[in-house]
Amino acid sequence: MINETFVAADPKSAYEQAVDKYGTDIKIVSAKQVKYDDDELRSEVVIAVPKALFMEKSFGTQALYTGPENEEETLLDEIGELKTQLEEMHNGLLQKGRFGTVADDVKKLFMQKGIAEQWLDSILIPLIGTTVMDDAQLLVSYLLEEIDETLKVKEEDLDHSKIMMLVGPTGVGKTTTIAKLAARYAYLLDRPYKVALINLDSYKVGAIEQLAHYADIMQIEHYSIASADAFGEKIEALSSYDIILVDTAGMSPYDTQKFVKTIEFVNTKIPKKIEVALVLAATVKYEDMEDIHENFSFLNLDSVIISKFDETKHFGTLLNFMLLYDLPMSYFSTGQEVPDDLLVASKEYLLEKFIGDVHEG
Structure with a gap:
């Protein structure tokens, strides 16, 4: 794969440039805002494209049939092959009982x-x-x-007002988790915090109604927002609130369009930093783990909220995710009941679950 950077006024425009050049057979590597020498903020989207497609679009179809252009490229190819062989030898030694x-x-x-x-x-x-x-x-x-x-834990800090956006794959329980957090902040702590809910999920049928239902029960302000500009305006209007919780569309790790849209919201120009929490199911599959991290990490994650503790007895893959990707845990969702089934994250709780599984082995 070859990486190429596209620059525009916003992430969507930069991504559209990439699609215009290569079509949809591309993958987002990163998306961020960068201040240039003229003090203007621009969006840089880095995409990965198959080498053959890159050569064809950049140098014409004849580029597909050329061999290594020089000795340096040949040498790099040989070094790559040698590195692969050394890694295979190393893995072989370990597998044989080192x-x-x-x-x-x-x-x-x-x-x-x-x-x-x-x-x-x-x-x-x-x-x-x-x-x-x-x-x-x-x-x-x-x-x-x-x-x-x-393992790392992100301590609950409510000394300052904050905006918390929940992101994650489809079906991990973001909306229910937001309802639990809202109830916790508004009613269950040492003082009632002023909480507002914002829904950015215009894709899932019933998503807006579900969060609005929770908001009505708890008598908490709720808003549905469709654009980044409207999002920024609403955040300003809610500046007196202690906590703003933001629900987003559930995304497949391969749903590029939704990722670009979410990046737009995350990069909205507002006075406060948006804390981005990845909601990850305790039932996460090993095969999906790397793809989930590779895609969602470019939203500059601050923590992981782990859901669906009640749906598995095996926590090794989840634990493995936390070990490999060095992300702090903030909350555990342990069931479907709002607001009861929510815990502040702790190492001890997760390790107890894992140790029980190890003892069974």
Whole structure:
């Protein structure tokens, strides 16, 4: 894949430039606002495009049939092949039992429970030759301690007014989670906070009505917004509120159009920073994990809210996501009841769930 940058006044226009050149066979790598030398803010969208398509659109169809243009390109190709061979040799050594019988068994158990081999190897390699590697119980305890130290929690801070936008794949429970947060802030803490709800989801049938229903029950202001300009104006109008919670459309990691639209909202020019929380289901599949992070991370995530704790007994893949991508957890949604089934995130709660799963192994 080849990366190319498109610049325009807003993310949508930059993306449209990319589509005009390459069609829809592209993938967003990043999208951000950059201040140029003339002090003007512009949007830069970086897209990834297949090399053959890039060569065809940039240099014509003849470019598809040319070999390496010079010795430097040939050398880079050879280095890439050598690197691949070395990685295969390294992986082969590990698979053949480099760590010893006890450590290999412990590693296999953690991998079966969803923890990535690359993370386990990064912890185990420095322990080669130590007595820890020969004691299964001690090694399990050591790995759990490393997990505990690696996990991060975003503390609940309500000392200052804030805007919190929830994003995530379709069906993870963003709207219900927003209702729980709204009830918590407005009624369940040491003082009632002034809360407003904004809905940006114009795609899902009934999404606006669902959030409006919760808002009516809790007697909380609720607004449906369709454009970035209207969003900015509404944020200004709600400047006296303590907390503004923003619901967004559920997105497949491959739904480029919705991503571009959401980026527009995130980059709206407003005085306050928007805290972006990724709502991630505890039932996340290992195969989807990398795609979810790769796409949603470009919204400059501040934390992860984990939903659907009540729908699984296996938390290894979820834990693996938190270990690999270094994101802090902020809240856990543990059921369907509003507002009861919401907890402030804690390492202990997640580790207890995972340890129970490990003990079953």
